[in-house]
Amino acid sequence: MGKGITSRKENYSQWYNELVVKADLAENSAVRGSMVIKPYGYAIWEKMQAQLDKMFKETGHENAYFPLFIPKSFFSKEANHVEGFAKECAVVTHYRLRNGKDGIEVDPNAKLEEELIVRPTSETIIWNTYKNWIQSYRDLPILVNQWANVVRWEMRTRLFLRTSEFLWQEGHTAHATKEEAIAETKQMINVYAEFAEKWMALPVIIGTKSDNERFAGALETYTIEALMQDGKALQSGTSHFLGQNFAKAFDVKFADKTGKLNHVWATSWGVSTRLMGALIMAHSDDQGLVLPPNLAPIQVVFIPIYKGEEQLGLISEKINVLAKELRDLGISVKFDNRDTQKPGYKFAEYELKGVPVRIAVGPRDMEQGTCEVARRDTFEKETVMQDDVVKHVEGLLKEIQENIYQKALTQREETKHYVDTMDEFKIAIEKGGFVYAHWDGTSETENKIKDLTKATIRCIPIDNPQEDGVCILTGKPSNQRVLFAKAY
Secondary structure, eight states, X not given: XXXXXOOTTTOHHHHHHHHXXXXXXXXXXXXXXXXXXXXXXXXXXXXXXXXXXXXHHHTTOEEOOOOSEEEHHHHTTSHHHHHHHGGGOEEEEEOOEEEXXXXXEEOGGGEEEEEEEEOSOXXXXXXXXXXXXXXXXXXXXXXXXXXXXXXXXXXXXXXXXXXXXXXEEEEEEEESSHHHHHHHHHHHHHHHHHHHHHTSOOOOEEEEOOTXXXXXXXXXXEEEEEEOTTSOEEEEEEEXXXXXXXXXXXXXXXXXXXXXXXXXXXXXXXXXXXXXXXXXXXXXXXXXXXXXXXXXXXXXXXXXXXXXXXXHHXXXXXXXXXXXXXXXXXXXXXXXXXXXXXXXXXXXXXXXXXXXXXXXXXXXXXXXXXXXXXXXXXXXEEEEEGGGHHHHHHHHHHHHHHHHHHHHHHHHHHTOEEOOSHHHHHHHHHHOSOEEEXXXXXXXXXHHHHHHHSOEEEEEETTOOOOOEEOTTTOOEESSEEXXXXXX
């Protein structure tokens, strides 16, 4: 199977686009800027979804569903929020078509009294709903999440990373006190960080966003930032402390224990199919996908090598026994006994698809009671006794998961820079990686640095040491370094 993928060195962007399509993850659709997620890509998303959903429920959250269409007037109630999303909104103005002279046309008589916005995010419709759910402190907290699609009208799109429609989850919680809401915001960014590191094998830095980068309508935004192999950052999840902004906008009050009326405190948090882009760009190589075993739809593939039906029968018997033992341990297994493709083609196909472990069994293996076990992350092969293969694979999957994480962590650590001047900053940013530098804390300076270098403040890390210094651009005093990078 000729893979024909452009190398990362040659053209990273093209490598990514080709890999998404050739590995059967997704493709562009007839609707500009919207994608078709194919079964193999969706299987990875389903594994992400299942694990995150479990983690949400373990922290007391429940799933619900809210409308796709939001009345335009709702957006005008929270000024920062509407300003943040105004340029990305798709608007429904009519509700009927008719046959016209030149075919189907919009019926001008079917104009909506009030236009509807196709959901770019759900704070407004949800807080309008919460008004009916909340009267007393006994109704709080509300810990709700929804799995949904959203639309943000993008002009420049790329599969998974930036599309006009994408899949995500959005949590929306309501609390009696500021402290509870802040604790929730922090709890959820930690859930995302744990998921990224343990499941995606993706090391992340937790921090807060600068004013410029903060979510529209939030008082504080927490983020997890990951480094891709090309030295650019990818925001991989956010959690927002919304204060009482939305409760005030939609007049959501509760009576406390003394009977006094107070506005509710709010949070929202989300991750999207963008995580698919992170997974691909952080780990994959010029041969194709490299998937961490915890998220691989197929963790182990068996490939028989045989001549004739008789050999296949004997080999299949053995493989079926081994496959069942692995499945009993919760490991997902595929036995590829297609007779339409040669083993070499199959090897290349599963390399491209990032299957962590490949096991080949041929006539000589049957005589000697062995298997050839190959791991996708390092391409190492070894001969393992059939009696030991199940235990061996169980350990190997854990080893591969850890190795993929360590490789990504090593790359991040080896490419980080600490700089003290603008000249050093420009050189470091061009090299790629995370750059730690002093900043005077103003939006004006952040914008100037962005204009000069295309780098943005990815976050102010939460475990940031205090360190006296001066801003790289203005020379004004600063008490900590912040994390800059070019970003997707």
